[in-house]
Amino acid sequence: MTERFSAREAIALAGDDFRELPVPMREFKPDGPLSWQGYDDSRRRALARTGEDESVVCGTAVIGSTRVVLIAFEFGFLGGSLGERTGDRVEAAYTHARAHRLPVVSLVATGGSRMQEGMLALTQLQRVARQSALAREAGLPQIAVLRDPTTGGGWATLGAGADVTLALPGAQVGFAGSRVRPPDADPAAYTAEAQVAAGAVDAVVQEEDLRETLALWLTLLTTPATETGGEAESEPEAEGEVEAVPPPNALGAPGLPATGWDAVRRARSPERPRAAAYLDAYFSRRAAISGDRCGGSDDGMLCGFGSGPAGRTVAYAAQCGTATRPAGYRTAARLIRLASRLGFPVLTLVDTPGAANDAQAERQGAGSAIADLFAAVATARTPVTTLVIGEGGSGGALALAAPGNTWATPDSYFSVIAPELAAAILKRPASEVHDTADQLRIRPQDLVELGVIRGIVEHAER
Numbered sequence: 001m002t003e004r005f006s007a008r009e010a011i012a013l014a015g016d017d018f019r020e021l022p023v024p025m026r027e028f029k030p031d032g033p034l035s036w037q038g039y040d041d042s043r044r045r046a047l048a049r050t051g052e053d054e055s056v057v058c059g060t061a062v063i064g065s066t067r068v069v070l071i072a073f074e075f076g077f078l079g080g081s082l083g084e085r086t087g088d089r090v091e092a093a094y095t096h097a098r099a100h101r102l103p104v105v106s107l108v109a110t111g112g113s114r115m116q117e118g119m120l121a122l123t124q125l126q127r128v129a130r131q132s133a134l135a136r137e138a139g140l141p142q143i144a145v146l147r148d149p150t151t152g153g154g155w156a157t158l159g160a161g162a163d164v165t166l167a168l169p170g171a172q173v174g175f176a177g178s179r180v181r182p183p184d185a186d187p188a189a190y191t192a193e194a195q196v197a198a199g200a201v202d203a204v205v206q207e208e209d210l211r212e213t214l215a216l217w218l219t220l221l222t223t224p225a226t227e228t229g230g231e232a233e234s235e236p237e238a239e240g241e242v243e244a245v246p247p248p249n250a251l252g253a254p255g256l257p258a259t260g261w262d263a264v265r266r267a268r269s270p271e272r273p274r275a276a277a278y279l280d281a282y283f284s285r286r287a288a289i290s291g292d293r294c295g296g297s298d299d300g301m302l303c304g305f306g307s308g309p310a311g312r313t314v315a316y317a318a319q320c321g322t323a324t325r326p327a328g329y330r331t332a333a334r335l336i337r338l339a340s341r342l343g344f345p346v347l348t349l350v351d352t353p354g355a356a357n358d359a360q361a362e363r364q365g366a367g368s369a370i371a372d373l374f375a376a377v378a379t380a381r382t383p384v385t386t387l388v389i390g391e392g393g394s395g396g397a398l399a400l401a402a403p404g405n406t407w408a409t410p411d412s413y414f415s416v417i418a419p420e421l422a423a424a425i426l427k428r429p430a431s432e433v434h435d436t437a438d439q440l441r442i443r444p445q446d447l448v449e450l451g452v453i454r455g456i457v458e459h460a461e462r
Contacts, residue, residue, distance in 0.1 A: 003148075003207070004075055004109070004147070004148055005109075005147060006050065006074060006075075006076060007050075007052065007056070007057040007072040007073060007074035007107070007109075008057065008072075010072050010107040010109070010145075010147060011057065011059075011061060011070055011072050011107065013207065013210055013211065014061070014063060014070070014105065014107060014145070014210060014211055014214055015061035015062055015063035015068070015070065015105075015211065015214070016061060016062050016063075017061060017062045018059050018060070018061040018070065019059050019060050019061070020057065020058070020059040021058050021059050021060070021069075021089075021092060021093060021096055022092070023054075023089065023092075024085075024088040024089060024091075024092050026084060026085050026088055028085075031116075032083075032116055032117055033084065033117055033118075033120050034116065034117060034118050034120075036115075036116040036117075039116040042078060042116070043078070046076065046077040046078050047077075049076055049077075050074050050076040050077050052074045052076075052077050054074075054077065054083075054085050054086060054089060055073060055074050055075075055077040055078055055079075055080045055081055055082065055083070055086050055110070055114075056071060056072065056073050056074065056080075056086050056089050056090060057070075057071075057072045057073075057074060058070065058071050058072070058089050058090065058092065058093035059093075060096070060102065063105065063211065063214045063215050063218055064211075064212075064214070064215025064216070064218055064219060065215070065219070066103065066215070066218040066219065066222055067102060068102055068103045068104065068105045068218065069093050069094070069096055069097040069102045069103070069104045069105070070093075070105050070106075070107065071089075071090060071093050071104065071105070071106040071107065071158065072106075072107040073106075073107065073108055073109040073110050073147070073154065074109075075109040075110065075111070075147070075148075075149075078114060078116075079110070079111035079112075080109045080110035080111055080154070081110060081111055081112060081113060081114035081115075081121070082110065082112070082113050082114060082121055082124045082125070082128070082153060082154060083113075083114040083116075083117045083120075083121045083124065084117060084120055084121065084124060086114075086124060087124035087127045087128065090124075090127070090128050090131060090158075091127055091128075091131050094131035094132070094134065094135055095131075097135060097140055098134060098135060098138050098140065101138075101140065102140070103140055103141040103142065103143065103218060103221065103222060104135055104140060104141075104142045104143070105142075105143045105144075105145070105214065105218075106142070106143070106144045106145065106158040106159070106162065107145050107147060108144055108145065108146055108147060108150045108154050108155070108158055108159050109147035109148060109149065109150060109154075110149075110150060110151065110152065110153075110154035110155075111149060111151055111152060111177050112151055112152020112153055112154065112177060113125065113152060113153050122153070124153075125153040125156070125157050128153075128157040128158060129157050129161065132157060132158065132161050132162075136163075136341065139341060139342055139343060141163050141164070141217075141218070141221035141222065141342060142161070142162045142163050142164075143162055143163065143164045143165075143166065143214065143217055143218070143221075144158055144159045144160075144161075144162035144164070144165045144166065145166050145167070145168070145205075145210065145214070146159055146165065146166070146167035146168065146171050146173050146192060146195075146201065147168055147171055148168065148170065148171040148172055149171065149172035149173070149177065149178070150167075150171060150172070150173045151172065151173070151174055151175065151176065151177040151178075152175065152176075152177060155173060155174065155175055156175055159173070160200060160293070163221070163338055163342075164202055164217055164221075164289060165200070165201045165202050166201070166202060166203055166204075166205045166210075166213065166214075167192030167195065167196070167201050167203075167204050167205070168192065168204070168205065168206075168207060168210070169192065169193075169204050169205075169206060169207075170191065170192065170193075171191070171192040172190055172191065172192075173190065173191060173192050173194075173195045173200075173201065174189070174190035174195070176190070178190070192204050196290065196291070196297075197297065198291070198295050198296070198297070199290070199291025199292045199293060199294065199295055199296045199297040199327055199331070200291060200293060200295075201290075201291065202288070202289045202290045202291065203288070203290060213287075216285065216287050217287050217305075219307075220286075220287055220305040220306070220307065220313045221305065221313070221342060223307075223311070223312060223313040224312070243345070243383065244345060244383035244384075244385050244405055245308055245309060245314050245345045245347055245383070245385050246309060246385070247347070247385055247386075247387040247407045247457050248278050248281060248282040248347075248387060248457070249281070249457060249458060249459055249460035250389075250409040250410060250411070250456075250457045250458060250459045250460075251273040251277055251278060251281060251409075251459070251460075252266070252272045252273050252389075252409060252410065252411035253266065253272075253410065253411060254410065254459050255410060256410050256443065256444060256445050256456070257410065257413075257443050257444070259434070259437065259438055259443075260413070260419065260434070260436075260437030260438040260439075260440060260441070260442050260443055260446075261419065261433070261434040261437040261438070262443075263412070263413040263437070263442055263443040263444070264391075264413055264418075264419060264437055264442070266410070266411045266412075267390045267391045267392075267411055267412050267413050268390075268391065269411070272389075272390060272411045273389070273411075274320055274321055274351065274389075274390070275302055275318035275319060275320045275321070275349045275351060275389065276302070276318075276320070278318070278349055278387070278389060279302065279306065279316060279318060279349075281460075282306070282308060282347070283306030283307055283308055283314070283316075284306075284307045284311075285306065285307050286304050286305065286306030286307070286316070287304050287305055287306075288302065288303065288304035289303050289304050289305075289331070289334070289335060289338075290303070290331070291327070291331060292326075292327045292328075292330030292331045292334060292369075293330075293334060294327070294330055295327075296325070296326065296327030296330070296364065297327050297331065298324065298325040298326075298327040298328030298331065299320070299322075300319060300320045300321070300322035300323070300324055300325065300328055300352070301317065301318070301319055301320070301324055301325075301327075301328030301329075301331055301332055302316070302317070302318040302320060303315075303316065303317045303318075303331050303332055303334075303335040304316060304335070305339070305344065308347070313344050314344060314345055314346070314347050315335055315336070315338070315339035315344050315345070315346045315347070316335075316346070316347045316348070316349070317331075317332040317335050317336065317346065317347075317348045317349075317400060318347075318348065318349035318351070319349060319350055319351045319352040319397070319400065320351065321351045321352065321353075321390055321391065322352065322353075323352060323353055323354055323355060323356040323357070323396070324352045324354075324355055324356060324396055325355075325356045325361055325364070325366075326356070326361055326364040326365050326366045326368075326369035326370075327364070327369075329355075329366075329369035329370050329372065329373045329399060330369050330372060330373075332348070332373055332376070332400060333369075333372045333373045333375075333376035336373075336376040336377060336380055336384070337376050337380075339380075339382060340376075340379075340380045340381045340382050341381075343381075343382060344382060345382050345383045345384070345385065346380065346382065346383070346384045346385070347384075347385050347386075347387070348377075348384060348385070348386045348387075348400045348401065348402065349386075349387055349388075349389050350386060350387070350388040350389065350390075350392050350397045350400050350401055350406075350412075350414075351388070351389050351390035351391055351392075351397075351412075352390075352391060352392075352393050352396055352397050353391050353393040353396075353418065354393030354394045354395075354396040354397065354418070355370060355393075355394075355395065355396030355399075356396075370395060370396065370399045373399040373400065374399050377399070377400070377401075377402060377403075378403070383402075383405065384402035384405065385402060385405050385407070386400065386401045386402040386405060386406040386407065387406075387407050387408070387409065387457060388401070388406065388407070388408040388409065388412040388413075388414055388444075388453070389409050389411065389412055390411065390412055391412070391413065392408075392412060392413060392414030392415060392442075393415065393417075393418060394415065394416060394417050394418075397414065398414075404454070405454060406452070406453045406454060407453055407454055407455055407456070407457050408444040408447060408453050408455075408456055408457070409444070409456070409457055410444060410456060412444055413442040413443060413444070414442060414447055414452065414453070415440050415442040416440065417440075419433050419434075419436045419437035419440060419442075420433050422436050422440060423436045444456045
């Protein structure tokens with residue numbers, strides 16, 4: 001269990017210059033809307049214990065150089081539970097955020113809905129969810145920090161519903177609180193670390209790193225996406241649309257492959273630079289999201305936001321040379337939709353022998369995950385730029401590629417199917433695999449001639 005900070009301590013940990021927002025006033029009859037005996041006494045004891053008159057404190061603060069709306073839960077006040085007055089304050093905070101175009105940061109620590117207010121408390125989740133959706137429609141970033149514990153409706157709305165979800169080490173995180181879980185439930189499954197592994201949380205952040213991590217995320221997610229300098233590779237299609245980003249320079253060996261098999265050999269070489277090297281060269285700093293929010297994650301798909309050319313924010317989704325799993329495709333689709341909503345261009349790096357095709361991948365919905373990514377790329381409202389940096393294996397690679405704006409490095413190939421598999425399907429002997437690679441026309445220069453890609457990127461000047 002992580003240390004349980006009060007709401008004010010959590011606010012001080014995250015930012016500076018906190019200014020509390022006016023508190024909406026709702027009159028209750030004695031013992032609340034259900035006349036729950038002893039409810040008023042419980043509230044008075046909670047006030048004396050915490051100094052707060054409700055389970056949430058809302059205001060604005062500065063994190064790094066960004067002013068945000070902060071929603072901080074006070075777990076010491078009736079377990080940080082949500083009641084009608086909690087809903088009033090959260091709604092007022094979101095209304096202020098929309099009126100002033102401020103991102104929302106929630107510091108969550110709650111046991112769920114308040115029993116003493118019955119169904120009226122539970123329906124506050126609908127209010128909170130609506131406010132989050134309105135912020136999403138307004139293009140405002142939402143970041144959640146999960147403290148100990150984050151359970152019930154608070155997890156299922158402000159926590160899991162945020163664009164970026166961070167957690168403190170050891171925090172209890174799960175829809176079921178500790179007193180309502182099955183008696184034989186594994187407690188390790190209800191932790192921040194387990195939720196990262198399950199694809200529901202982006203990262204666990206140490207307390208001493210929280211302020212810096214939040215500042216980086218807020219800088220990236222609030223940097224204007226309009227062009228601030230330099231030259232883009234394509235013209236915007238409509239007024240107000242951000243321009244496509246130029247693809248990174250090639251990092252591998254110079255010179256084009258002589259044959260199709262030479263292209264395959266170079267793309268599969270263990271000496272060739274992988275996605276992480278390209279991202280490090282392209283971005284001055286970056287922050288990663290993780291997980292598909294459907295129960296899975298894929299280390300072979302790197303997704304996040306970075307400070308790219310001319311200092312503007314660019315989203316990225318990059319394959320790492322492994323067979324991409326369904327969770328990887330879903331995470332990339334999540335990334336592209338988030339970037340599209342916030343107005344940031346997207347860079348994708350293609351490098352996979354193909355989609356994972358084992359039995360587990362099929363059970364995890366490989367086909368639907370790939371279809372979802374195709375749809376996300378096709379409907380993106382901001383430009384997507386693709387660079388093929390290694391293997392381009394069939395539809396598992398094409399799903400991440402931008403139609404009409406895909407480029408390639410000299411160390412890459414793109415093929416309808418791997419040459420070995422093509423030869424096998426055609427019942428050719430292994431000795432004809434190299435010739436089959438030539439027939440498939442998979443070299444970068446072949447792809448340019450065929451009109452499949454826009455061009456071959458050059459190496460950086462040294």
